[in-house]
Amino acid sequence: MSDLAAPAREAPAQATFRVLVVDDDPDMAAFLARLLKAAGMGVDTVGDGKSALASVAAGMPDLILLDVMLPDMSGFQICERLKSTPATALVPIVLVTALEDHQSRVRGIEAGADDFLSKPVRREELIARVNTLRRLHETRKELEGRRLGAEVQRKEALRKAFSRYVSPQLAERIIAEDTGDTPFEPGAQRISVVALFADLRGFTRLTESVEVDEVVGMLNEYFAVMTDAAYRHDGTIFSMAGDSLLVGFNVPFPQPDAALRAWQTARDMVSGFRPVLEGWMRRGGLSTGVGIGIASGEAIIGNIGSPHHMSYTIIGNAVNTAARLQQLAKAGEVLLSGPVYEAIRKHIEPSAARPKGDLALRGKVEATSVYSVQLGGG
Amino acid sequence: MSEPSYDVKVDKDLEDLIPTFMRNREKEHEALKAALAAADFEQLRQLGHRMKGVGNSYGFTHISTIGKLIEDGARSGDRAGLAAQISEYGDYLSKVQIRYE
Numbered sequence: 001m002s003d004l005a006a007p008a009r010e011a012p013a014q015a016t017f018r019v020l021v022v023d024d025d026p027d028m029a030a031f032l033a034r035l036l037k038a039a040g041m042g043v044d045t046v047g048d049g050k051s052a053l054a055s056v057a058a059g060m061p062d063l064i065l066l067d068v069m070l071p072d073m074s075g076f077q078i079c080e081r082l083k084s085t086p087a088t089a090l091v092p093i094v095l096v097t098a099l100e101d102h103q104s105r106v107r108g109i110e111a112g113a114d115d116f117l118s119k120p121v122r123r124e125e126l127i128a129r130v131n132t133l134r135r136l137h138e139t140r141k142e143l144e145g146r147r148l149g150a151e152v153q154r155k156e157a158l159r160k161a162f163s164r165y166v167s168p169q170l171a172e173r174i175i176a177e178d179t180g181d182t183p184f185e186p187g188a189q190r191i192s193v194v195a196l197f198a199d200l201r202g203f204t205r206l207t208e209s210v211e212v213d214e215v216v217g218m219l220n221e222y223f224a225v226m227t228d229a230a231y232r233h234d235g236t237i238f239s240m241a242g243d244s245l246l247v248g249f250n251v252p253f254p255q256p257d258a259a260l261r262a263w264q265t266a267r268d269m270v271s272g273f274r275p276v277l278e279g280w281m282r283r284g285g286l287s288t289g290v291g292i293g294i295a296s297g298e299a300i301i302g303n304i305g306s307p308h309h310m311s312y313t314i315i316g317n318a319v320n321t322a323a324r325l326q327q328l329a330k331a332g333e334v335l336l337s338g339p340v341y342e343a344i345r346k347h348i349e350p351s352a353a354r355p356k357g358d359l360a361l362r363g364k365v366e367a368t369s370v371y372s373v374q375l376g377g378g
Numbered sequence: 379m380s381e382p383s384y385d386v387k388v389d390k391d392l393e394d395l396i397p398t399f400m401r402n403r404e405k406e407h408e409a410l411k412a413a414l415a416a417a418d419f420e421q422l423r424q425l426g427h428r429m430k431g432v433g434n435s436y437g438f439t440h441i442s443t444i445g446k447l448i449e450d451g452a453r454s455g456d457r458a459g460l461a462a463q464i465s466e467y468g469d470y471l472s473k474v475q476i477r478y479e
Contacts, residue, residue: 027399028432031392038391069427098431120434120442123389 017134018042020061022052022078023096024070032065032096032121039127041134049073053081056088063133064093065117068104076111083112090140092133096121168231188302193251194258194340195299195318196235197326198226198269198292199244206286214284219243221276226290229268233261238313244326248314251301259296259343266292266334270375289331289376294340295321295368321368328359332376338369348373384473388437393478399436403471410448410464414457422460423452440470 019036023029024047033043044061046052049072055061064082068075075095082088094115095108105116115129159171200222207215226245230237234255235247247265249258273290280286299316325335336344341353352374358367388396406425413421429445444467451460 025428025432027395027402028428028435030395030398031432031435034392034395069424098427119431121431 016042017062017138018044018059019130020052020055020064021045022047022049022064022070022075023067024048025067028067028119028121032126035121035123035126036065036130039130041130047071049075049078052078056082056091060088061091062137063130064091065096065130066093066113067096068108076107079108079111079113090137092137094129094133188300190298190300190316191251192297193299193301193314193316193318194249194262194294194296195314195322196230196247196249196262196265196292196294197244197319197322198247198266198290199242199326200288201291201331203243203288206288210284210286218280221279222273225272225276226269229265229272232268233265235261235265246314246319246322248299248301251299251314259294259340260347262294262340263334263336263344263347266294267375270332270334274376291326291329291331292334293322293325293327293329294334295319295325295337296340296343297321297337325370328370329372330374332374334373334375336371336373338371341369341371383440384470385475385477386438387477387479390478392436396436396476400471403441407464407468407471410467414460414464417457419452419455423449426450426452438474440474441467444470 017040019041021029021032021036021043023032023045026047029045029047033045036043044055046055047070049070052064052066052070056064066075066078070078079093079095082091082093089112092114093112094117095104095111095113096117096119097104097108098119108116114133117126117129207218210218222243223240223245227237230245230247233249235249236251237245238248239246247262249255249262249265255261269292270290277287277289280288295318297316297318299314299318301312301314303312304315321337325337329335335356336353341348345353354372354374356370356372359370360367406429410422410425413419413425426445426448430442430449431445433439433441433443433445444463447463448460448467450456451463
């Protein structure tokens with residue numbers, strides 16, 4: 001019967017509820033479309049299974065009226081396929097079957113059909129069934145909208161919380177990979193980290209000769225460079241106090257190249273600070289520089305403090321060693337613990353790194369091998 | 379089969395669809411005759427099944443009635459009965475009068 005003349009396609013209306021009519025009989029499709037349009041719905045019609053699936057892929061209908069007998073595949077097959085695909089599973093499907101065909105109805109239920117319509121089709125029955133499913137579908141959509149709204153709010157809250165510690169890119173990744181478990185676990189964890197401490201050499205003494213307002217402006221300039229460098233390499237800023245900064249790597253997400261990221265951060269901190277320092281020298285003759293210490297090892301990460309004031313931070317050997325190295329570093333110098341240097345040595349010019357031997361660091365029993373890289377003057 | 383009513387009332391809002399509908403019924407009648415000549419009972423069953431669904435939807439009760447008989451006749455291979463129904467269908471199409479209400 002493929003030579004039957006197809007009726008003029010019903011022009012899609014600007015209706016909010018769209019029905020896809022799938023029927024290879026053009027007269028039946030035209031009839032159903034006419035009734036649905038008269039009830040204020042938008043209608044698209046297709047005559048075979050392949051076109052039906054293509055139409056759904058191109059634009060999700062709000063409901064599908066699906067004939068059982070189609071030339072290329074059965075209505076049951078189409079129904080099964082749509083109902084087993086998460087993106088289309090919730091679209092209501094009404095199977096159009098012969099009134100006495102109970103076997104088809106059972107098969108339709110098995111295929112996941114939401115309702116049935118008997119041929120010959122009665123106008124009142126068609127509209128009543130479609131309207132019932134329309135109400136159900138709209139309620140379902142509203143609930144889904146509310147769920148998505150709550151999800152967006154939750155993610156925004158996460159984004160705000162994370163952005164205090166991590167780079168915007170890392171915050172986006174945390175949100176994107178969000179599985180409901182926060183990467184910032186509420187309990188403490190013992191993990192392997194690379195800690196970087198940066199500090200301005202002699203800044204406290206220098207600021208005694210500078211106006212208070214100017215000190216704040218200078219610190220803001222300095223920290224802007226430091227945080228930019230840390231975020232560029234996805235470091236997590238754990239503390240910012242006075243003129244010192246603690247950045248962690250391999251936390252909260254694993255970073256197999258954590259040592260290299262820390263080294264690149266240090267390099268960018270020193271080079272980024274250079275023009276700031278030149279400006280300070282021009283304005284007030286202030287001469288300082290960034291001293292940096294980097295160490296790796298185990299640390300404890302968690303919320304530390306009292307119920308009145310909490311800080312999400314890292315503590316432990318790696319942090320203490322990095323702090324000690326930073327105290328020893330001169331302006332423009334990066335002091336690396338032995339394991340950090342070994343991890344990144346192929347990225348450093350051999351002549352640039354100078355072993356400083358085993359240093360007994362204050363507060364530590366065992367001596368630590370230390371390497372120095374001078375990146376800039378003081 | 380009861381005496382057919384050649385006077386069919388069709389909903390006014392379907393009026394513009396009827397010329398195409400009737401042309402398709404004429405083509406359908408020709409297809410039925412061809413299928414019977416070829417003893418293609420599966421084609422006859424499918425055509426009957428479709429008539430059954432579409433006829434009464436538009437208000438043509440008798441088309442659905444004939445369609446059901448053709449579908450059943452095709453299943454049982456009742457060639458004589460099918461010939462009679464197809465002839466009856468042609469007669470009906472030539473006599474039917476449509477009123478739009």
